[in-house]
Amino acid sequence: MTDPRPDDELLALARRGDERAFAALVERYEGVVAATAIGMLGRGDDADDVGQETFIRFHRSLDRFRGEASLKTYLAHIAMNLSLNALRSRRRTLLRFSGGDDAVADALEPGAGPAGETDAAELKRVVQHAVTALSEKHRAVVVLRMFQDFSTRETAQMLGVPEGTVLSRLSRAMQELQTRLAPYVRDGFLPTPMETTR
Amino acid sequence: MTDRHDELHDDALGALLRASAPDRFDAGFSGRVLTRRRAEEQSWAAGLQRQFFRVVPLAAAAALLLASMNWWSARSSHASVIDAALNLPQVSLATAYASSSYYASPDSATQMP
Missing domain, CATH: 1.10.1740.10 (RNA polymerase sigma factor, region 2, helix turn helix motif)
Known part of the structure:
Protein backbone atom coordinates (compact mmCIF):
# COMPACT_ATOMS: atom_id res chain seq x y z
CA MET A 1 0.00 0.00 0.00
CA GLY A 99 28.88 -7.17 -30.43
CA GLY A 100 26.63 -4.35 -29.25
CA ASP A 101 23.46 -4.85 -31.24
CA ASP A 102 23.26 -8.62 -30.87
CA ALA A 103 20.73 -8.49 -28.09
CA VAL A 104 18.47 -6.25 -30.11
CA ALA A 105 18.87 -8.38 -33.19
CA ASP A 106 17.90 -11.44 -31.15
CA ALA A 107 14.94 -9.67 -29.66
CA LEU A 108 13.72 -8.60 -33.07
CA GLU A 109 13.81 -12.08 -34.55
CA PRO A 110 10.59 -12.93 -36.42
CA GLY A 111 9.59 -15.40 -33.71
CA ALA A 112 9.28 -12.53 -31.27
CA GLY A 113 7.37 -10.29 -33.68
CA PRO A 114 3.73 -9.29 -33.64
CA ALA A 115 2.84 -12.19 -35.92
CA GLY A 116 3.91 -14.58 -33.18
CA GLU A 117 2.51 -14.96 -29.73
CA THR A 118 4.34 -11.95 -28.32
CA ASP A 119 2.88 -10.77 -25.06
CA ALA A 120 3.05 -7.29 -23.61
CA ALA A 121 6.04 -8.05 -21.40
CA GLU A 122 7.95 -9.39 -24.37
CA LEU A 123 7.10 -6.29 -26.39
CA LYS A 124 8.34 -4.06 -23.59
CA ARG A 125 11.56 -6.03 -23.57
CA VAL A 126 11.94 -5.58 -27.32
CA VAL A 127 11.31 -1.83 -27.10
CA GLN A 128 13.70 -1.44 -24.17
CA HIS A 129 16.37 -3.35 -26.09
CA ALA A 130 15.83 -1.10 -29.10
CA VAL A 131 16.29 1.97 -26.88
CA THR A 132 19.37 0.46 -25.24
CA ALA A 133 20.87 -0.05 -28.69
CA LEU A 134 20.73 3.68 -29.45
CA SER A 135 23.88 5.72 -28.99
CA GLU A 136 24.37 7.03 -25.48
CA LYS A 137 23.38 10.60 -26.40
CA HIS A 138 20.25 9.59 -28.30
CA ARG A 139 19.26 7.14 -25.61
CA ALA A 140 19.50 9.74 -22.86
CA VAL A 141 17.12 12.02 -24.75
CA VAL A 142 14.62 9.24 -25.43
CA VAL A 143 14.71 8.10 -21.82
CA LEU A 144 14.03 11.58 -20.47
CA ARG A 145 11.63 12.85 -23.14
CA MET A 146 9.70 9.73 -24.10
CA PHE A 147 9.98 7.41 -21.10
CA GLN A 148 9.69 10.09 -18.44
CA ASP A 149 7.83 12.84 -20.27
CA PHE A 150 10.20 15.62 -19.21
CA SER A 151 9.96 18.79 -21.27
CA THR A 152 12.60 19.67 -23.84
CA ARG A 153 13.87 22.40 -21.52
CA GLU A 154 14.12 20.07 -18.52
CA THR A 155 15.87 17.46 -20.63
CA ALA A 156 18.32 20.07 -21.92
CA GLN A 157 19.07 21.24 -18.38
CA MET A 158 19.62 17.72 -17.10
CA LEU A 159 21.96 16.79 -19.94
CA GLY A 160 23.68 20.17 -20.03
CA VAL A 161 23.03 20.75 -23.75
CA PRO A 162 21.02 23.40 -25.68
CA GLU A 163 17.33 22.73 -26.36
CA GLY A 164 18.01 22.59 -30.10
CA THR A 165 20.43 19.74 -29.53
CA VAL A 166 17.77 17.84 -27.59
CA LEU A 167 15.31 18.27 -30.45
CA SER A 168 17.75 17.16 -33.14
CA ARG A 169 18.90 14.16 -31.11
CA LEU A 170 15.30 13.21 -30.40
CA SER A 171 14.43 13.45 -34.08
CA ARG A 172 17.32 11.19 -35.09
CA ALA A 173 16.61 8.74 -32.29
CA MET A 174 12.94 8.50 -33.27
CA GLN A 175 13.89 7.83 -36.88
CA GLU A 176 16.16 5.03 -35.78
CA LEU A 177 13.54 3.57 -33.47
CA GLN A 178 10.92 3.86 -36.21
CA THR A 179 13.11 1.64 -38.37
CA ARG A 180 13.89 -0.86 -35.64
CA LEU A 181 10.35 -1.09 -34.32
CA ALA A 182 8.48 -0.68 -37.61
CA PRO A 183 6.64 -4.03 -37.43
CA TYR A 184 5.31 -3.24 -33.99
CA VAL A 185 4.30 0.31 -34.79
CA ARG A 186 2.79 -0.57 -38.18
CA ASP A 187 0.61 -3.31 -36.74
CA GLY A 188 -0.53 -1.07 -33.93
CA PHE A 189 0.70 -3.63 -31.42
CA LEU A 190 0.57 -1.57 -28.26
CA PRO A 191 0.48 -2.89 -24.73
CA THR A 192 -2.48 -1.71 -22.71
CA PRO A 193 -1.75 -0.38 -19.22
CA MET A 194 -3.24 -3.50 -17.65
CA GLU A 195 -1.04 -5.76 -19.74
CA THR A 196 2.22 -4.03 -19.00
CA THR A 197 4.43 -5.55 -16.41
CA ARG A 198 7.86 -3.98 -16.59
CA MET B 1 -0.67 12.31 -47.07
CA THR B 2 2.84 11.03 -46.36
CA ASP B 3 3.37 13.69 -43.70
CA ARG B 4 0.14 12.73 -42.02
CA HIS B 5 1.13 9.08 -42.25
CA ASP B 6 4.53 9.83 -40.66
CA GLU B 7 2.86 11.86 -37.95
CA LEU B 8 0.57 8.98 -37.10
CA HIS B 9 3.55 6.66 -36.96
CA ASP B 10 5.38 9.11 -34.66
CA ASP B 11 2.37 9.21 -32.38
CA ALA B 12 2.17 5.42 -32.40
CA LEU B 13 5.90 5.13 -31.72
CA GLY B 14 5.62 7.68 -28.91
CA ALA B 15 2.76 5.72 -27.39
CA LEU B 16 4.72 2.49 -27.73
CA LEU B 17 7.75 4.04 -26.02
CA ARG B 18 5.69 5.55 -23.21
CA ALA B 19 3.92 2.25 -22.63
CA SER B 20 7.23 0.40 -22.61
CA ALA B 21 9.06 2.59 -20.09
CA PRO B 22 10.54 0.49 -17.29
CA ASP B 23 8.64 1.30 -14.12
CA ARG B 24 10.07 -1.07 -11.49
CA PHE B 25 13.30 -2.68 -10.47
CA ASP B 26 13.27 -6.32 -9.45
CA ALA B 27 11.11 -7.06 -6.40
CA GLY B 28 12.37 -5.85 -3.02
CA PHE B 29 14.17 -2.78 -4.32
CA SER B 30 13.35 -0.47 -1.40
CA GLY B 31 14.54 -3.17 1.02
CA ARG B 32 17.85 -3.38 -0.83
CA VAL B 33 18.24 0.41 -0.65
CA LEU B 34 17.60 0.47 3.10
CA THR B 35 19.96 -2.45 3.71
CA ARG B 36 22.70 -0.74 1.74
CA ARG B 37 22.13 2.53 3.57
CA ARG B 38 22.37 0.80 6.95
CA ALA B 39 25.52 -1.04 5.86
CA GLU B 40 27.06 2.24 4.74
CA GLU B 41 26.19 3.86 8.05
CA GLN B 42 27.68 0.95 9.97
CA SER B 43 30.81 0.93 7.87
CA TRP B 44 31.25 4.63 8.64
CA ALA B 45 30.92 3.96 12.37
CA ALA B 46 33.24 0.95 12.10
CA GLY B 47 35.75 3.08 10.20
CA LEU B 48 35.68 5.68 12.93
CA GLN B 49 36.20 2.95 15.54
CA ARG B 50 39.16 1.55 13.59
CA GLN B 51 40.73 5.03 13.43
CA PHE B 52 40.20 5.44 17.16
CA PHE B 53 41.91 2.15 17.99
CA ARG B 54 44.75 3.02 15.65
CA VAL B 55 45.36 6.37 17.37
CA VAL B 56 44.95 5.23 20.99
CA PRO B 57 48.21 3.16 21.25
CA LEU B 58 50.20 6.00 19.68
CA ALA B 59 48.69 8.56 22.05
CA ALA B 60 49.32 6.28 25.04
CA ALA B 61 52.92 5.70 23.98
CA ALA B 62 53.50 9.44 23.54
CA ALA B 63 52.02 10.18 26.99
CA LEU B 64 54.20 7.49 28.58
CA LEU B 65 57.30 8.85 26.88
CA LEU B 66 56.59 12.39 28.07
CA ALA B 67 55.93 11.19 31.60
CA SER B 68 59.19 9.23 31.60
CA MET B 69 61.13 12.23 30.36
CA ASN B 70 59.56 14.43 33.03
CA TRP B 71 60.36 11.94 35.75
CA TRP B 72 63.92 11.52 34.49
CA SER B 73 64.58 15.24 34.46
CA ALA B 74 63.08 15.70 37.95
CA ARG B 75 64.52 12.59 39.57
CA SER B 76 67.09 14.53 41.67
CA SER B 77 64.42 16.73 43.27
CA HIS B 78 62.26 15.55 46.15
CA ALA B 79 59.05 15.56 44.13
CA SER B 80 56.81 12.51 44.22
CA VAL B 81 56.74 10.20 41.23
CA ILE B 82 53.33 11.57 40.12
CA ASP B 83 54.45 15.20 40.45
CA ALA B 84 57.62 14.41 38.55
CA ALA B 85 55.85 12.50 35.78
CA LEU B 86 53.29 15.26 35.31
CA ASN B 87 55.98 17.93 35.67
CA LEU B 88 54.00 19.68 38.40
CA PRO B 89 55.83 22.56 40.13
CA GLN B 90 56.41 22.22 43.84
CA VAL B 91 54.03 24.44 45.79
CA SER B 92 54.85 25.75 49.25
CA LEU B 93 53.47 28.62 51.33
CA ALA B 94 56.36 30.78 50.21
CA THR B 95 55.86 30.08 46.49
CA ALA B 96 52.10 30.63 46.89
CA TYR B 97 52.70 34.09 48.35
CA ALA B 98 55.28 34.77 45.74
CA SER B 99 52.90 33.88 42.90
CA SER B 100 50.01 35.91 44.41
CA SER B 101 52.28 38.95 44.79
CA TYR B 102 53.34 38.40 41.22
CA TYR B 103 49.75 38.66 39.97
CA ALA B 104 48.52 41.24 42.53
CA SER B 105 48.76 45.00 42.06
CA PRO B 106 51.75 46.81 43.63
CA ASP B 107 49.49 48.41 46.28
CA SER B 108 47.91 45.21 47.49
CA ALA B 109 51.33 43.51 47.54
CA THR B 110 52.61 46.03 50.07
CA GLN B 111 49.66 45.32 52.40
CA MET B 112 50.52 41.64 52.71
CA PRO B 113 52.04 40.49 56.01
Whole structure:
Protein backbone atom coordinates (compact mmCIF):
# COMPACT_ATOMS: atom_id res chain seq x y z
CA MET A 1 0.00 0.00 0.00
CA THR A 2 1.37 3.37 -0.96
CA ASP A 3 1.88 6.06 1.65
CA PRO A 4 -0.69 8.85 1.14
CA ARG A 5 1.35 11.55 2.88
CA PRO A 6 2.73 14.36 0.66
CA ASP A 7 6.41 14.55 -0.27
CA ASP A 8 7.10 17.51 2.02
CA GLU A 9 5.90 15.63 5.06
CA LEU A 10 7.84 12.49 4.17
CA LEU A 11 10.95 14.58 3.48
CA ALA A 12 10.72 16.31 6.85
CA LEU A 13 10.36 12.96 8.61
CA ALA A 14 13.18 11.39 6.61
CA ARG A 15 15.45 14.30 7.56
CA ARG A 16 14.76 13.49 11.20
CA GLY A 17 15.88 9.91 10.58
CA ASP A 18 12.48 8.27 10.03
CA GLU A 19 13.41 5.22 7.96
CA ARG A 20 9.82 4.38 7.05
CA ALA A 21 9.29 7.82 5.57
CA PHE A 22 12.44 7.40 3.50
CA ALA A 23 11.27 3.95 2.38
CA ALA A 24 7.95 5.48 1.31
CA LEU A 25 9.82 8.01 -0.84
CA VAL A 26 11.91 5.22 -2.37
CA GLU A 27 8.77 3.29 -3.28
CA ARG A 28 7.07 6.41 -4.65
CA TYR A 29 9.97 7.38 -6.92
CA GLU A 30 11.27 3.93 -7.78
CA GLY A 31 9.55 4.19 -11.18
CA VAL A 32 11.32 7.45 -12.09
CA VAL A 33 14.72 6.07 -11.19
CA ALA A 34 13.98 2.69 -12.82
CA ALA A 35 12.93 4.33 -16.08
CA THR A 36 16.20 6.25 -16.16
CA ALA A 37 18.60 3.54 -14.99
CA ILE A 38 17.03 0.60 -16.86
CA GLY A 39 16.39 2.78 -19.91
CA MET A 40 20.05 3.73 -20.04
CA LEU A 41 21.72 0.50 -18.91
CA GLY A 42 19.18 -2.22 -19.63
CA ARG A 43 17.72 -4.42 -16.95
CA GLY A 44 20.30 -6.05 -14.70
CA ASP A 45 22.67 -5.60 -11.79
CA ASP A 46 24.20 -2.39 -13.16
CA ALA A 47 20.83 -0.65 -13.35
CA ASP A 48 19.82 -1.92 -9.92
CA ASP A 49 23.12 -0.69 -8.50
CA VAL A 50 22.62 2.75 -10.06
CA GLY A 51 19.08 2.81 -8.66
CA GLN A 52 20.29 2.03 -5.15
CA GLU A 53 23.14 4.53 -5.38
CA THR A 54 20.72 7.22 -6.56
CA PHE A 55 18.64 6.86 -3.41
CA ILE A 56 21.73 6.59 -1.17
CA ARG A 57 22.99 9.90 -2.57
CA PHE A 58 19.55 11.39 -2.20
CA HIS A 59 19.55 10.33 1.47
CA ARG A 60 22.96 11.93 2.00
CA SER A 61 21.70 15.17 0.50
CA LEU A 62 18.34 15.27 2.30
CA ASP A 63 19.40 18.30 4.34
CA ARG A 64 20.57 20.14 1.26
CA PHE A 65 17.49 19.41 -0.85
CA ARG A 66 15.39 22.57 -0.67
CA GLY A 67 12.87 21.74 -3.37
CA GLU A 68 14.07 24.15 -6.06
CA ALA A 69 13.51 21.32 -8.53
CA SER A 70 10.77 18.74 -8.16
CA LEU A 71 11.80 15.51 -6.48
CA LYS A 72 11.15 13.67 -9.75
CA THR A 73 13.56 15.95 -11.64
CA TYR A 74 16.12 15.83 -8.85
CA LEU A 75 16.16 12.02 -8.69
CA ALA A 76 16.09 11.59 -12.47
CA HIS A 77 19.07 13.95 -12.71
CA ILE A 78 21.10 11.94 -10.19
CA ALA A 79 20.10 8.66 -11.85
CA MET A 80 21.02 9.99 -15.31
CA ASN A 81 24.47 11.16 -14.16
CA LEU A 82 25.16 7.86 -12.44
CA SER A 83 23.92 5.92 -15.48
CA LEU A 84 26.21 7.88 -17.80
CA ASN A 85 29.14 7.22 -15.44
CA ALA A 86 28.26 3.52 -15.38
CA LEU A 87 28.09 3.45 -19.17
CA ARG A 88 31.51 5.04 -19.45
CA SER A 89 32.93 2.56 -17.00
CA ARG A 90 31.21 -0.33 -18.77
CA ARG A 91 32.45 0.89 -22.15
CA ARG A 92 36.00 0.91 -20.85
CA THR A 93 35.78 -2.66 -19.65
CA LEU A 94 33.08 -4.74 -21.32
CA LEU A 95 31.78 -3.21 -24.51
CA ARG A 96 34.92 -3.84 -26.52
CA PHE A 97 34.34 -7.58 -26.05
CA SER A 98 30.67 -7.63 -27.14
CA GLY A 99 28.88 -7.17 -30.43
CA GLY A 100 26.63 -4.35 -29.25
CA ASP A 101 23.46 -4.85 -31.24
CA ASP A 102 23.26 -8.62 -30.87
CA ALA A 103 20.73 -8.49 -28.09
CA VAL A 104 18.47 -6.25 -30.11
CA ALA A 105 18.87 -8.38 -33.19
CA ASP A 106 17.90 -11.44 -31.15
CA ALA A 107 14.94 -9.67 -29.66
CA LEU A 108 13.72 -8.60 -33.07
CA GLU A 109 13.81 -12.08 -34.55
CA PRO A 110 10.59 -12.93 -36.42
CA GLY A 111 9.59 -15.40 -33.71
CA ALA A 112 9.28 -12.53 -31.27
CA GLY A 113 7.37 -10.29 -33.68
CA PRO A 114 3.73 -9.29 -33.64
CA ALA A 115 2.84 -12.19 -35.92
CA GLY A 116 3.91 -14.58 -33.18
CA GLU A 117 2.51 -14.96 -29.73
CA THR A 118 4.34 -11.95 -28.32
CA ASP A 119 2.88 -10.77 -25.06
CA ALA A 120 3.05 -7.29 -23.61
CA ALA A 121 6.04 -8.05 -21.40
CA GLU A 122 7.95 -9.39 -24.37
CA LEU A 123 7.10 -6.29 -26.39
CA LYS A 124 8.34 -4.06 -23.59
CA ARG A 125 11.56 -6.03 -23.57
CA VAL A 126 11.94 -5.58 -27.32
CA VAL A 127 11.31 -1.83 -27.10
CA GLN A 128 13.70 -1.44 -24.17
CA HIS A 129 16.37 -3.35 -26.09
CA ALA A 130 15.83 -1.10 -29.10
CA VAL A 131 16.29 1.97 -26.88
CA THR A 132 19.37 0.46 -25.24
CA ALA A 133 20.87 -0.05 -28.69
CA LEU A 134 20.73 3.68 -29.45
CA SER A 135 23.88 5.72 -28.99
CA GLU A 136 24.37 7.03 -25.48
CA LYS A 137 23.38 10.60 -26.40
CA HIS A 138 20.25 9.59 -28.30
CA ARG A 139 19.26 7.14 -25.61
CA ALA A 140 19.50 9.74 -22.86
CA VAL A 141 17.12 12.02 -24.75
CA VAL A 142 14.62 9.24 -25.43
CA VAL A 143 14.71 8.10 -21.82
CA LEU A 144 14.03 11.58 -20.47
CA ARG A 145 11.63 12.85 -23.14
CA MET A 146 9.70 9.73 -24.10
CA PHE A 147 9.98 7.41 -21.10
CA GLN A 148 9.69 10.09 -18.44
CA ASP A 149 7.83 12.84 -20.27
CA PHE A 150 10.20 15.62 -19.21
CA SER A 151 9.96 18.79 -21.27
CA THR A 152 12.60 19.67 -23.84
CA ARG A 153 13.87 22.40 -21.52
CA GLU A 154 14.12 20.07 -18.52
CA THR A 155 15.87 17.46 -20.63
CA ALA A 156 18.32 20.07 -21.92
CA GLN A 157 19.07 21.24 -18.38
CA MET A 158 19.62 17.72 -17.10
CA LEU A 159 21.96 16.79 -19.94
CA GLY A 160 23.68 20.17 -20.03
CA VAL A 161 23.03 20.75 -23.75
CA PRO A 162 21.02 23.40 -25.68
CA GLU A 163 17.33 22.73 -26.36
CA GLY A 164 18.01 22.59 -30.10
CA THR A 165 20.43 19.74 -29.53
CA VAL A 166 17.77 17.84 -27.59
CA LEU A 167 15.31 18.27 -30.45
CA SER A 168 17.75 17.16 -33.14
CA ARG A 169 18.90 14.16 -31.11
CA LEU A 170 15.30 13.21 -30.40
CA SER A 171 14.43 13.45 -34.08
CA ARG A 172 17.32 11.19 -35.09
CA ALA A 173 16.61 8.74 -32.29
CA MET A 174 12.94 8.50 -33.27
CA GLN A 175 13.89 7.83 -36.88
CA GLU A 176 16.16 5.03 -35.78
CA LEU A 177 13.54 3.57 -33.47
CA GLN A 178 10.92 3.86 -36.21
CA THR A 179 13.11 1.64 -38.37
CA ARG A 180 13.89 -0.86 -35.64
CA LEU A 181 10.35 -1.09 -34.32
CA ALA A 182 8.48 -0.68 -37.61
CA PRO A 183 6.64 -4.03 -37.43
CA TYR A 184 5.31 -3.24 -33.99
CA VAL A 185 4.30 0.31 -34.79
CA ARG A 186 2.79 -0.57 -38.18
CA ASP A 187 0.61 -3.31 -36.74
CA GLY A 188 -0.53 -1.07 -33.93
CA PHE A 189 0.70 -3.63 -31.42
CA LEU A 190 0.57 -1.57 -28.26
CA PRO A 191 0.48 -2.89 -24.73
CA THR A 192 -2.48 -1.71 -22.71
CA PRO A 193 -1.75 -0.38 -19.22
CA MET A 194 -3.24 -3.50 -17.65
CA GLU A 195 -1.04 -5.76 -19.74
CA THR A 196 2.22 -4.03 -19.00
CA THR A 197 4.43 -5.55 -16.41
CA ARG A 198 7.86 -3.98 -16.59
CA MET B 1 -0.67 12.31 -47.07
CA THR B 2 2.84 11.03 -46.36
CA ASP B 3 3.37 13.69 -43.70
CA ARG B 4 0.14 12.73 -42.02
CA HIS B 5 1.13 9.08 -42.25
CA ASP B 6 4.53 9.83 -40.66
CA GLU B 7 2.86 11.86 -37.95
CA LEU B 8 0.57 8.98 -37.10
CA HIS B 9 3.55 6.66 -36.96
CA ASP B 10 5.38 9.11 -34.66
CA ASP B 11 2.37 9.21 -32.38
CA ALA B 12 2.17 5.42 -32.40
CA LEU B 13 5.90 5.13 -31.72
CA GLY B 14 5.62 7.68 -28.91
CA ALA B 15 2.76 5.72 -27.39
CA LEU B 16 4.72 2.49 -27.73
CA LEU B 17 7.75 4.04 -26.02
CA ARG B 18 5.69 5.55 -23.21
CA ALA B 19 3.92 2.25 -22.63
CA SER B 20 7.23 0.40 -22.61
CA ALA B 21 9.06 2.59 -20.09
CA PRO B 22 10.54 0.49 -17.29
CA ASP B 23 8.64 1.30 -14.12
CA ARG B 24 10.07 -1.07 -11.49
CA PHE B 25 13.30 -2.68 -10.47
CA ASP B 26 13.27 -6.32 -9.45
CA ALA B 27 11.11 -7.06 -6.40
CA GLY B 28 12.37 -5.85 -3.02
CA PHE B 29 14.17 -2.78 -4.32
CA SER B 30 13.35 -0.47 -1.40
CA GLY B 31 14.54 -3.17 1.02
CA ARG B 32 17.85 -3.38 -0.83
CA VAL B 33 18.24 0.41 -0.65
CA LEU B 34 17.60 0.47 3.10
CA THR B 35 19.96 -2.45 3.71
CA ARG B 36 22.70 -0.74 1.74
CA ARG B 37 22.13 2.53 3.57
CA ARG B 38 22.37 0.80 6.95
CA ALA B 39 25.52 -1.04 5.86
CA GLU B 40 27.06 2.24 4.74
CA GLU B 41 26.19 3.86 8.05
CA GLN B 42 27.68 0.95 9.97
CA SER B 43 30.81 0.93 7.87
CA TRP B 44 31.25 4.63 8.64
CA ALA B 45 30.92 3.96 12.37
CA ALA B 46 33.24 0.95 12.10
CA GLY B 47 35.75 3.08 10.20
CA LEU B 48 35.68 5.68 12.93
CA GLN B 49 36.20 2.95 15.54
CA ARG B 50 39.16 1.55 13.59
CA GLN B 51 40.73 5.03 13.43
CA PHE B 52 40.20 5.44 17.16
CA PHE B 53 41.91 2.15 17.99
CA ARG B 54 44.75 3.02 15.65
CA VAL B 55 45.36 6.37 17.37
CA VAL B 56 44.95 5.23 20.99
CA PRO B 57 48.21 3.16 21.25
CA LEU B 58 50.20 6.00 19.68
CA ALA B 59 48.69 8.56 22.05
CA ALA B 60 49.32 6.28 25.04
CA ALA B 61 52.92 5.70 23.98
CA ALA B 62 53.50 9.44 23.54
CA ALA B 63 52.02 10.18 26.99
CA LEU B 64 54.20 7.49 28.58
CA LEU B 65 57.30 8.85 26.88
CA LEU B 66 56.59 12.39 28.07
CA ALA B 67 55.93 11.19 31.60
CA SER B 68 59.19 9.23 31.60
CA MET B 69 61.13 12.23 30.36
CA ASN B 70 59.56 14.43 33.03
CA TRP B 71 60.36 11.94 35.75
CA TRP B 72 63.92 11.52 34.49
CA SER B 73 64.58 15.24 34.46
CA ALA B 74 63.08 15.70 37.95
CA ARG B 75 64.52 12.59 39.57
CA SER B 76 67.09 14.53 41.67
CA SER B 77 64.42 16.73 43.27
CA HIS B 78 62.26 15.55 46.15
CA ALA B 79 59.05 15.56 44.13
CA SER B 80 56.81 12.51 44.22
CA VAL B 81 56.74 10.20 41.23
CA ILE B 82 53.33 11.57 40.12
CA ASP B 83 54.45 15.20 40.45
CA ALA B 84 57.62 14.41 38.55
CA ALA B 85 55.85 12.50 35.78
CA LEU B 86 53.29 15.26 35.31
CA ASN B 87 55.98 17.93 35.67
CA LEU B 88 54.00 19.68 38.40
CA PRO B 89 55.83 22.56 40.13
CA GLN B 90 56.41 22.22 43.84
CA VAL B 91 54.03 24.44 45.79
CA SER B 92 54.85 25.75 49.25
CA LEU B 93 53.47 28.62 51.33
CA ALA B 94 56.36 30.78 50.21
CA THR B 95 55.86 30.08 46.49
CA ALA B 96 52.10 30.63 46.89
CA TYR B 97 52.70 34.09 48.35
CA ALA B 98 55.28 34.77 45.74
CA SER B 99 52.90 33.88 42.90
CA SER B 100 50.01 35.91 44.41
CA SER B 101 52.28 38.95 44.79
CA TYR B 102 53.34 38.40 41.22
CA TYR B 103 49.75 38.66 39.97
CA ALA B 104 48.52 41.24 42.53
CA SER B 105 48.76 45.00 42.06
CA PRO B 106 51.75 46.81 43.63
CA ASP B 107 49.49 48.41 46.28
CA SER B 108 47.91 45.21 47.49
CA ALA B 109 51.33 43.51 47.54
CA THR B 110 52.61 46.03 50.07
CA GLN B 111 49.66 45.32 52.40
CA MET B 112 50.52 41.64 52.71
CA PRO B 113 52.04 40.49 56.01
